[in-house]
Amino acid sequence: MLFCIIYLLTNSAMQVGKIHFELVNYFEADHFFDLARRVSPSILESMDIYSTVLYHMKEEMKLSYLAKELLSVDRLSPQAWCALGNCYSLQKDHETALKNFQRAVQLDSRFVYAHTLCGHEYVTLLPLPFLFLYVELEDFENGIKCYQSALQIDQRHYNSWYGLGVVYLRQEKFKFAEHHLHKAYNINPRSSVLMCYLGMTQHALQRNEDALEMIERAISADKQNPLPVYQKAIILVSLECYDEALNELEQLKESAPHESCVYALMGKIYKRFEMHEKAMLCFGLALDLKPPAADVATIKAAMEKLYLPDEMDDTL
Structure with missing residues (x-):
């Protein structure tokens, strides 16, 4: 009887944790996965997903402890090696992370999430609030192969459809990107x-x-996610709806005050309004927030061309 109660409690907590993971509610997912582990400390099922939750939350110590515990329970479990891979990925040691994910695949070739994590690591998808950085490995060909391997095992593994969509978006194969992202979205x-x-x-x-x-829809689905608000502003700028875009960015900087790209885009809008002092202030704030090197060059170029007409400024 006690065993049945423990099983039901553990399974229920895991399922709720997975639901929150799918909805990108990482704090809630952490709570329920942690509850499942406290009820059943030797549990392995879904701990690969829990390790990804901790990765997204940047909980390095908790993730390291989880990987160590899973290895002590079963060194031959793919979940343990996925957790260890996520641990190294969080530390930006992508080559070691990839080796650990590949070890998980070797231990169980039908463990679908290990294939997907291999794909993420090959293309080095680092989720930030506003964009995906592609650095170091950037091996799209092998990343695509990993995602396809995952989908051969499970056609409903939306993470791999999503991974393929993001790769094709990065490669500017927009029709392919839309097709694969629609698969994930469905x-x-x-x-x-x-x-x-x-x-x-x-x-x-x-x-x-x-x-x-x-x-x-994205904004309505998760009002805490700043990414769609920023993307909305970008679209409004492309439609020359500058006042609306600026209004979105003004609100966004309150909830995401440390994102350089928000201030950079505001600077571009103020430049178009010929409000040069405000534009320079925004560009300066963007640089103070230490954006990636490529963005630094773009922002500095925009500052140098601040008083040029827009048609002569190819940085905008």
């Missing part, structure tokens, strides 16, 4: 992240009405 239609990237792809295809509709 499986998990409540994810604001999927809605947002689908809207970004539609914007790249110059279907701005569809893009705005999808971005609005």
